[in-house]
Amino acid sequence: MSDIFEITDPVDKKSFDIKSENKHLLINKVNFSGRELSGTKIAILGVGAEKGLTLVRKSLYGLYCGHEVGISDLGNIAQSKIDKLKEIIKALSDKNICTIIIGNSVDILPVCIEALAEKKSISASAVYPAVVGSEFTDSLINNKFRNLFDFNFLAYQTYLSDPETLNMLSSCYFETLRLGKFREDNRIYEPALRDSDIFSLDMASVRKPEIADSLYSGLNGLYSEEVCLIARHAGISDRLKIANIFCHDKVEKDGQKNALIAQIVWHIVDGIANRANEIMLNNVNGIKKILINLEKPTEQLVFYYSDITNRWWMEIREDSEKNPLIISCTENDYKTACRRDVPLRWIWYQQKLAEKN
Secondary structure, eight states: OHHHHHHSBOOOGGGGOOOOOOTTBGGGTEEOOSSOOTTOSEEEEEESOHHHHHHHHHHHHTSBOOOOOOEEEEEEEOGGGGGGHHHHHHHHHHTTOEEEEEESOTTHHHHHHHHTTTSSOEEEEEEOSOOOOOHHHHHHHTTOSTTEEEEEEEEEOGGGSOHHHHHHHHHTTOEEEEHHHHHHOTTTTHHHHHTOSEEEEEGGGBOTTTSTTOSSOOSSSBOHHHHHHHHHHHHHOTTOOEEEEEOSSOOOSOOHHHHHHHHHHHHHHHHHHTOOOOSSGGGSTTEEEEEEEOSSTTOEEEEEEETTTOOEEEEEOSOTTSOOEEEEEOHHHHHHHHTTOOOHHHHHHHHHHHHHO
16 A cells, blocks of 8 residues: 555645644544555545645535544645556555545546456446547447446436437446436435446536636536535445546636535535445345235335335346346335336346346
């Protein structure tokens, strides 16, 4: 792990000019040593221009937090050393440390996926304002990332997105959920985020009136409260290993964007602190297994429900000889099955498994 500290440039706690000794301020809960990871569960890492990252941290570390989570700030990695980012993320993931990356480059996302290449199957979710043809979407469509089972594009805006690209992603069983779906039900993204190892957020997804100092946000998009809710859903996932928050422009002044990025990071941390450790459903108290018989006697759907978190899961079974795939779902999926209908999410994953095998 010492190689990490040779790559990154540590930050000076004094540079944030927060003098309060209040034990609940984040600045007094974070390890800034840059040489020690003992007890660390969350690592914060900056990528890119130091001045903007310092301003984001100043906003972040002035916030209050009632949890003892185990946070270390590893400092910054210069753009010239970006090729080393993958090995840092991998080393932290191997230590079961969740990495929160703050940067100004969309190119970090493929690096995050490749950092988890040794894992058999991973899932990722990205909050983007637009889905268009790009080197990254081409990589998804052409199955460049061999161990990437799921990728979800969340909160995209239809009039900014290329219909052909959306159709091609859908044909490859990558989920695309537009912003309007979130407005209809603000928990619609939660199952996808709960199953994600990687969460990536483009700050251009936030509407410009919320962050007036942004050069890339549009008039429409997520409200600040909504993006923080999404961030918390990502953090509370037992699977999350990497969170990547990025903006295309370099923030060189103390504006709304810095404060909002800080609050987004806070909500990820709060989610991590409130995890219920329900990833192994059969070994957790408070989990109920519910069987639903459909019209045909041979057809049966299996659901799981948590009395603790009110969350739902369902089984997708390829054949009787293999262990079933358990995916996160909503209460509406369960209610659909109770009406003797097959949930669309179940059908989607059944087809996805058949296509991949």
